[in-house]
Amino acid sequence: MTVTTLLYRDPTAPVEARVGDLLARMTLREKAGQLNQRMYGWDAYRRTPTGGFELTEALLAETERFAGLGALYGLLRADAWSGVDHTTGSGAEDGAELAHLVQRHVVERSRLGIPALFVEEVPHGHMALDGTVLPVNLAVGATWDPGLYERAAAHAAAELRARGGHVALVSALDIARDPRWGRTEECFGEDPYLAARLTEALVRGMQGEQEPGGLFAPDKAPVVLKHFAGQGATVGGRNSAESELGPRELHEIHLPAARAGVRAGAAAVMAAYNEVDGMPCSGNRALLTGLLRERWGFEGLVMADGLAVDRLARITGDTVSAGALALRAGVDLSLWDEGFTRLEEAVARRLVSEEDLDRAVARVLRLKFRLGLFEQPYGPCPFPDPAAGRELSTALARAAVTLLHDDQGVLPLTAASSVAVLGPHADTVAHQLGDYTAPQRPGTGTSVLDALRRTGMDIRHTRGCALTGADLSGIPAAITEAAAADLAVLVLGGSSARTPDTEFDANGAARTAVSEMTCGEGADLAGLRLGAAQHTLLDAVIATGTPTVVVLVQGRPHAVPEAAERAAALLTAWYPGPWGGEAIADVLLGRAEPVGRLPVSVPRSAGHLPVHYNHKDTEYGGYVDDSAEPLFGFGHGLSYTRFAYGPPRLSGRTVEVDITNTGQRRGRTVAQLYLRRLVTPVWPRTLELRGFRAVDLEPGECRTVAFVLGPEQLAQVGTDLEMAVLPGTVEIRVAESARRALTAVPVGLRVDQSFTAPDETPL
Amino acid sequence: MTVTTLLYRDPTAPVEARVGDLLARMTLREKAGQLNQRMYGWDAYRRTPTGGFELTEALLAETERFAGLGALYGLLRADAWSGVDHTTGSGAEDGAELAHLVQRHVVERSRLGIPALFVEEVPHGHMALDGTVLPVNLAVGATWDPGLYERAAAHAAAELRARGGHVALVSALDIARDPRWGRTEECFGEDPYLAARLTEALVRGMQGEQEPGGLFAPDKAPVVLKHFAGQGATVGGRNSAESELGPRELHEIHLPAARAGVRAGAAAVMAAYNEVDGMPCSGNRALLTGLLRERWGFEGLVMADGLAVDRLARITGDTVSAGALALRAGVDLSLWDEGFTRLEEAVARRLVSEEDLDRAVARVLRLKFRLGLFEQPYGPCPFPDPAAGRELSTALARAAVTLLHDDQGVLPLTAASSVAVLGPHADTVAHQLGDYTAPQRPGTGTSVLDALRRTGMDIRHTRGCALTGADLSGIPAAITEAAAADLAVLVLGGSSARTPDTEFDANGAARTAVSEMTCGEGADLAGLRLGAAQHTLLDAVIATGTPTVVVLVQGRPHAVPEAAERAAALLTAWYPGPWGGEAIADVLLGRAEPVGRLPVSVPRSAGHLPVHYNHKDTEYGGYVDDSAEPLFGFGHGLSYTRFAYGPPRLSGRTVEVDITNTGQRRGRTVAQLYLRRLVTPVWPRTLELRGFRAVDLEPGECRTVAFVLGPEQLAQVGTDLEMAVLPGTVEIRVAESARRALTAVPVGLRVDQSFTAPDETPL
Missing domain, CATH: 2.60.40.10 (Immunoglobulins)
Structure with missing residues (x-):
């Protein structure tokens, strides 16, 4: 009798053969386990008194329950919602160690030695402690530079893999059609073509070149493209509400980025919360199977959005049937739901067949084989050079800064000898970062004030007001500084910074925006206005007569028509990331040319939404009380030359x-x-x-x-x-x-x- | 050889046989002529110096061109757009004479003696001089009283027929989904079920009971239901812009009223301007033929909206092919277009077949036979009792007045001895009427002030401000009157009154709102606010401390949350028609109970649109800066009892x-x-x-x-x-x-x- 390696363990065997072999050995319970990622990753471990990590009872129970573990979400996530920070979470130096610890446990508890997928948030860089934060997607859209973004995406994937993570969740497919939506910052813009090119760049950058269905390089990460489909079209800009859009609008506007991503080889897509034609995407077989798999030939994985499967119980009556509906529709991997944990029961109730399960399990296993996890379950690649990450992030930020108007020719700021740098965004890095961001180490990043001070110019500064609220007590000081300066740089905007007092839904969306959060997931804005005091500050600074350059740092186009009308110059930097202040200063000073172009139209008010350049060609004369045209249109952005x-x-x-x-x-x-x-x-x-x-x-x-x-x-x-x-x-x-x-x-x-x-x- | 009547002239022959016989005798040119209503009716005649009417060269040329005349639009129309008034147009006493004159000419110039259809606007009463103006549809929606509306519709039809008109154009199918749309006033509300019941009432009232395809009684009028389909869902509330809505939204919300109208036997529908799934309704075969005729079995006429056929040239390249596209899609009768005048050319170019034409011509002829026009081309019924019309109009207005809140129990106004009646809507009838309305004879109608003065109460009055603009000069006087009174009744709102200085598009939609027009066709409102001075007036009157009852007279729900928060009581009367002031006073005084219920949700602002009670059941916590819930919801309306x-x-x-x-x-x-x-x-x-x-x-x-x-x-x-x-x-x-x-x-x-x-x- 010769010692033979089991086929699925043979790295020289074709992936399909390995998948088939392994599947045939699995129990129904083990199969169901592969389709679940029920836990929050940060509940899987805790710090020991000596500074190491230990596994929690919760993880032990979870691997016991599923006879292994299909996937684990957010092991490395750190933010206000997870409550993970530098004292409790893993950083650049020990992330791999943590992942190793968890993975070893999973493999050892799995009868067949099946490793877990570690799925992480990478919307604009890896959202973990010490992860390099990139500008948000809307800023990436403003660069119109897929090549640069591809390099940045590659860096983010390498960081993820170096930390032991495997799979990157990245927003790319949502099209920004209503700026009231707090997740507008996660969109590449309003245009399907631009979004498609950037989605391709994302997939190429993160996944690298590999054969279809082939192995991923150790520094590359399979991407889950979020969200499929039409989430940018929910009514009223309301997060995860219904969409009324028809199939034509879906195909013309909302699907091209997904189609491009699938063609580029994206490993997975995430089914969106919203419904399309009467059925939430997670239960929508026409979408997930009819269109995505049968018409487009997609062979990858479909993951549901967090708790989206259980939401289907609203129309099926219970979570078991909800899980069955989602699986039959085409969902392979659930996120946090109960429904998928009870798939054995669904089989018993004949709501799904074991063949349905097998198809989904095969897709999960296929990804694990393609990642080489059976060969190298713990093997991270080296952590890439942080300086390279910072450089890429800053380059994207610089390319995103968009000069909207400069009527008086005050830019670049070569002539001004004394500059008042004002506004609630002038001296903060935290609010430049966008949603999902992990706590930053002190000293990371550059504010506009920091960067301008470094020039040696005569800089005066006061904040003037907070981002939100109507406290005007700081405005007199701002008036004084503005009046005393040759020129004012007024940095206004919004914020997606989650703070410990933010309340969250079970899926991590912000529930109420206390603190200064007015943007991000769950923070939709009906009026599109800045905080009330910011408008007063703007009026007051401009009224001093000092030429004023307004810079908007924001995750959506706010409606600030008064800045367009009365400021000497106006720029938007979106959320430019930690080094955004440097990028903004570079452009203000002419050290960099303004090359950003609007990826979304900028509305005059919430009342005349929607504004897109690519509306249907109908004659419309405008509203009685407003124009129907945007304040600044898609593709707009000035240069310092002509x-x-x-x-x-x-x-x-x-x-x-x-x-x-x-x-x-x-x-x-x-x-x-x-x-x-x-x-x-x-x-x-x-x-x-x-x-x-x-x-x-x-x-x-x-x-x-x-x-x-x-x-x-x-x-x-x-x-x-x-x-x-x-x-x-x-x-x-x-x-x-x-x-x-x-x-x-x-x-x-x-x-x-x-x-x-x-x-x-x-x- | 015996003298035989031609079959199509035999009133005892079945309609279908008559249609077939006549069609077989017609030339291609005569057929094409039947499908056109190219002229504005008011261009067909002029007053003679002696006070009679004579036909214009334009009419003679038109009948010559078409070897007859298919239909004539707006012979009796009088408004600011047509420029017809009491000095130039026909009134109750001589409308029939005018119609007779034109019809005789048409019949005599037609080789086969085919009379014309006179098609008239009857959106809320017959929009002709001396026509009884009813409250607009939105007010009708507020009555929730199909029986009452049916009687009023019957009266309007009788007036139309008494004046020699035949066919009534009536908005009924548009569902109010975005109050920014100026035509919201023409909708029965936001709800498909309520709209369906009122559409049935309209069809029954105007057409009466007749056998399917049978003859209309002489005081009954075939209805053209406007607009098919989805026009209430155009983006941004923009008139005739595109709609992004999907088939489910179309079927669930926008089609039920049409379906009910078709089932009730509506003689015709009008294809809407907007597109559905990439094709304007007038060129949309899936809609006009696939759904309407083949699935629903509709056998009536499809008319295109004004110039909608020619608009198709945008995608076909010329108006001949545009006409062909519309005809093939299912349009039978054009309105003002060039495209349909060149159908002979379309046949020659093989863009349509003569069979396509025949089908459409048969539908036009069928309606003429059903109206008995071949037997009684000139025969009007007697003009119905104007007092009955006034009574029905007032009853509808009374039933529409909706009490939104009465926190302080100031209503009914039994206790107040001195009342200040204020606001730009307090003493005007013209702005109570809604769009399309003909000039009224002096003394017609009752303002709120008129009606309250008649009670003998101590009434003080000043206007305070105009409906539009920011002129605050009248506000001090209003403050004085309010402060001196026990109670203030502040009548605010919007207006759809077209004045001679309004500019119009070729289809009669208002192009720019000069004067005080902020509502109606072509007058969309981005911000949903009243004129700026009205808000100042509201603040000022409430600040006097005198309990203030705010009455809104409006064609859409304006966003006036301050009235909801701070007025003692708040009512909306929509556009209640000429006797609306009486109806409002009746309710204020408790002579009538407030029985109106909201047919639309009232938004807090334009920023949180859409607000409908019947949104999909998704969890949504609200915006950061506003609630997603309406200020007042669908179906709401208080009583003086509980x-x-x-x-x-x-x-x-x-x-x-x-x-x-x-x-x-x-x-x-x-x-x-x-x-x-x-x-x-x-x-x-x-x-x-x-x-x-x-x-x-x-x-x-x-x-x-x-x-x-x-x-x-x-x-x-x-x-x-x-x-x-x-x-x-x-x-x-x-x-x-x-x-x-x-x-x-x-x-x-x-x-x-x-x-x-x-x-x-x-x-």
């Missing part, structure tokens, strides 16, 4: 445009290619972004930018909801923003089937 | 509730039956109205109200979008409002197939 765009030339399938830097400084323009459909089988949008290219030009320099028109550019959602290149006529416009494109000289194109080559399938 | 509702009892298919008047006055409660679905195949709304019944009770009296649960109550839109009674469990709640229903004691019901009897098909 550019002239020549008329587009069409040659075969290539559009060329000559762009000249007509100003006195080096600068970057982001050439944006828009389609305007003329003859078409469905009612068109006014414009559709279908290409963009950043161009750096010296003063007087002219370059020709070329775009090739392929299916990615020309395809549309037909009457059958299939994406295809349909016969018709279109205009191509290349311009610096959507609004400019409306009046740009077009070049016409008659589209026919020849635009779909046999080897190209659109989008 | 009612106690007992728990519901279910016996077989009957739900019974005991209701007791526990107060000191006679009063009326509107018992509202709501469904709350528990186990259900699609995600449910929080509540669904499925029955209502007004109950008059003496003090101390108790009555049992019974509702029978049938398919109309229990059916839902299934996963296949078909309306059906599906197995599940539901709760039945009976309460005074939707908000009360949330906490009312329910009775549970297990629904199975037995609830669909063979002879009952749901909705």
